[in-house]
Amino acid sequence: MTGRPRDPAVDEAIRHAALQLTKEHGYRGLSMEGIAARSGVSKQTVYRRYRSKGEVVLDALAGFAVAKLPTPDTGSLRGDLAELLTLTFRTAQGVAGDLNRALAAEALQDPEFARRMWQELIAARREAVRELLVRGRERGEVGHQDEEFLLDLVYAPLWYRLLFGVEALTDEYALALTDAVCKAAAR
Secondary structure, eight states: OOOOOOOHHHHHHHHHHHHHHHHHHTTTTOOHHHHHHHHTSOHHHHHHHOSSHHHHHHHHHHHHHHHHSOOOOOSSHHHHHHHHHHHHHHHHTSHHHHHHHHHHHHHHHOHHHHHHHIIIIIHHHHHHHHHHHHHHHHTTOOOOSOHHHHHHHHHHHHHHHHHHOGGGOOHHHHHHHHHHHHHHHHO
């Protein structure tokens, strides 16, 4: 006999509470107890869904990325990358950047969490850029054969700056990175 199906509204309330509490108190001030209280559910309900506050935040950020960071289609690789990176960099200036840094720290401590972070958050963002590269290849803009290298070229500067100088993630930096990736991709 199976139990009742999970209520998506409860899942959303938990994710929303985690993001709101993080905005108010920072990641260090976030607790499973606080998430339960803010979302209006019991701690047991939260713990049935998530092992840790990191898992709650990971789930919330993955959903945020899908909803708020769409895959643009401007008709050119440069336009697509510029739009995606500019929006991503602007988002990194706020609580999403703080949360990504906190998740990276958790991932360093827990290999299983690192695997989940890669699968649930990072891989999805890489797939969005892969889609841009595929379209660019179809238009003749991409000659470079190693897509993984190009994906790393897009995301390595983002993560470097996210961890060690988020203030550098400006619109100008997004455009400079766009130009560098497009130049590398054209080879």
